[in-house]
Every structure is written in structure tokens, then in C-alpha cells.
Amino acid sequence: MRIRKKLLRTTLALAIGSVLLWPQPGNAMEAADAPETVEINSLSRLYNGVDFNHAMHTEIAACVQCHHHTTGGEVSDTNCLRCHAKSGEANTVSCQECHSSDRFSKEDLSKRDNPSLYHIDKPGLKGAYHLNCVGCHQQTGGPTGCQDCHTMTEAGEKMFQTGQHAPTETTGGEHGGH
């Protein structure tokens, strides 16, 4: 009797435990498991990298808003839902695993020539960051100026001909006066 009771309890406990531990579709990946900050600097040349405050952003946005279907949550975009309604958690949630950092290179363009490929228009890494961040910031009143998020480097100042490379009265202006 006692053994039977114990067995029953154990089974029940296991059952409840496994239900609790079983990954739930919809919140497969917990925001709490996510990193506090993400350093975005793989492309930094004209601008310095960004220390992205991931923890803060998880409080104001749902995972799917940036990570699409990859965290296992349900996306709202009907275009994505056609295929990704039940595609579940992806192997990776990192932006650069899917968004090419050498967008428009010969290799990148030839990959997109595949006639059976649906995602022919997937932005590169730089495009993905900016379209996602700036798009949301415009709607929610977040910072949208270039240097609000990342400061310009020396190389950037040179290309934009600003800061110490700014045109002066004597150097700039081929046809001043307007």
C-alpha cells in the first residue's frame, strides 16, 4: 500500500514536473534567458559599435518584434504566418546568422538567384539592424538620429566631411552664396 501510494505520488509529481518543464509553444524562449546587453560592432567602420541594452528592450517589445519567428513565439505578420505559424524555435536567434554581413557581394547575389528561394528580399545585417531599430523608434518616439545610437569614428568624420574634416570658409564651397 505504502509503496503504491509512493509510486502514485512520484508519477504525479513527474507528470506535473514534465508539463511545467515541457517547452510551451508561444513562449519557448524566455526573455529572462536573454543577454543583458548585446554589443553590435561587427560592421563598425564609420561609426563606433553599439552596446545594445537588450534587457531594457525586452520590457518594451515582444521577442517576435525583432526576432521574427526564431524565438518560437507567434508572429503577427500574415506574410510570415503562411509558413512560420508552427515552425517553432529556430536553431539560432542571432541576427547575423540569417542576415548576411556581405549583402550585395557576388556570392550573396548568386545565392538569391535560386528560383525556389522565397526570401529573395531578406535585408543584409546592416539593413536588418537599421530597418528594425529605426522603424520601431520612429513609431515609438525612440532616438532616430545617427549619432543618438552610435558615435562617428575618425573615418566617418572624414567621409561625411564633418567635425575636424568640416569644410571651412577657404576650402569649402565651389559656388557659395546660397
Added chain:
Amino acid sequence: MKTTVSRRTFIKGGLAGTVAATVLQEKKSQAATFEGYPDGMGVLVDLTRCVGCRSCEAACNEEQKLPQPEKPFDDFSVFDEMLHGQKRRTDETRYTIVNRYDVPGQEHPLFKKVQCNHCQEPACLTSCFVNAYTKTPEGAVIYNANVCVGCRTCMIACPFYIPTFKYSSSFSPRIMKCIFCYDTRLKEGRPPACVEACPQEALTFGKRNKLIEIGRQRIRETPDKYEDHIYGEHEVGGTAWMYLSSVPFDQVGFDTHVPKEPILNSVKDFLSIVPMVLTIWPALFAGFHLLATRKDWLKNKNEDTHEEE
């Protein structure tokens, strides 16, 4: 011996020849329809993505080694600049510019990048009588300053007002316009500097055919976001640089009245007469001259023979 060709028949024959040449020429020109190089590259400019950061302008200036600008490229006061009631234009110091449009009903201003659209059948190329322009199989419309005589016909021919004249060096004529970074990048299959610099991927580089596919996909999947039109797909016979917009194109500075066929088609009837003028007319008028002076010639000849007698 008496001549068998009278003045009247000669003129009749000449005119008939002229008409025949014109008709034959026209038939030939109708057969020529060029749909562009199959692997020609292009760029799709998406106005809904552009935020007016001017990175493209800065990158172009650096890549093409253009003169220093009046204001830094991170100075956004340039969007308010007006000259003769017009927004900024490309000129000898800048191959590309971005203009801001405050369209009523839009939450954010729209920005439109301007540069050479690299037409499939460029009007500048057709109008140039020294063949200074070339449409390369890669899609670029490039320009050779060595043969240019500085007539500036291309500037009048271009439906987008793109070629500009370097007035600061009029004695060694030089047209300044975007060349799709042909020498330094496109030739090797790399995207132009402006595309690489764009943070928003508002500029999408790829095969022109693929870009039309991409443009269609964007319109189909987000129909509320876009006008159902790709500007440049058919305008002036198609351009390598094309545009997507969230508002009607005439509200963001596009000429929506340009023909849907190459500019060449509107002038080829006239142009087909040019070779005829150059080949038949000299013979025709030389004939007139000979006929008109024949009597004098005969008279002189007769006088000569009389003198000899």
C-alpha cells in the same frame, strides 16, 4: 551627242530616290527594339525606407573624388535649400543628392535620392554625335571625356536633367554625371558606393530583372505601404535605377509624364533622315549645279574649239 536625261527627269529621279531612302530607313528603324542587356544590374530605391541621412551623398563624393561640399554631409539644413524655386539638383560637384518632401497625410517626410537612372536606351547616348556615351552590359551609362566636344546636347536630351556641364573647365569639355561607379566597382560586380553606404537598405542592388521581382513582392505583401507602381520599369523604355514610393510619384518630384518608350522613338523618324541628307543631298545638289552651269560649260567649250579653228 545629245543627252538622254533631261533636267526634269533628273530632278524627278533625285526626289524619288530621296523618298525611297526615307521609306526604307523607316522600315529598318522600326525593327530595332532593344530590351536591355539580360544581366544588366540596377538599383531599386525604396522611398519608404530612406531616412535622409545623406550617407549616399558622402560615399559618392569620396568614391568619385568630387570637390569638397559647402556644408558637411551630416548637415541636414541642405534639405531646405531652394534655388530658382527648385530643390537641390545634381551638378558638377555632386553626382547624387537626396531631397526631402513633406507630403500631407504622411507621418514622416519622404526622401528621394536623385542620380543618373541609367536608362536601358539612354537619350543622352542617342543624342551624342561623337558617341561619348556607352551603355555597358553591366547596366551603367558611362561617358568618355576624351571625345566629348562639349555641345551639351545630352543635357537637353536627358528626360531626368542629369548630365551637368563642368563650367569651371569649359575649354576641356567634361560632362559630370553618375557613372554607377563603373570603373571602380560595377565592372568587378560590386555595388556602387552609395548602395554600400546606405544603412537602411533603401537602395537594393541586383540584376534589374530580379529587382522588378523584389519590387513586386514588396508591393504584393504590403499593399497598404506602397503605390502599385515601380517607377522606371517602363518609363522612357525602362531604367536600371527604379523607385518604389508610398505616395503617388508626382508628389515626390517624379515626372510622371515621361513617355513609356525610349526617347529615341520620338526622334528616330527625324534622325533617319540625317544619313539621307548626308549621302543623297550632296549628289543631288551637285547634279543641280552641273545642270545649271552646263550651258556655260558648253559655251566655253564651243568658244575653245572656235579659237582652235
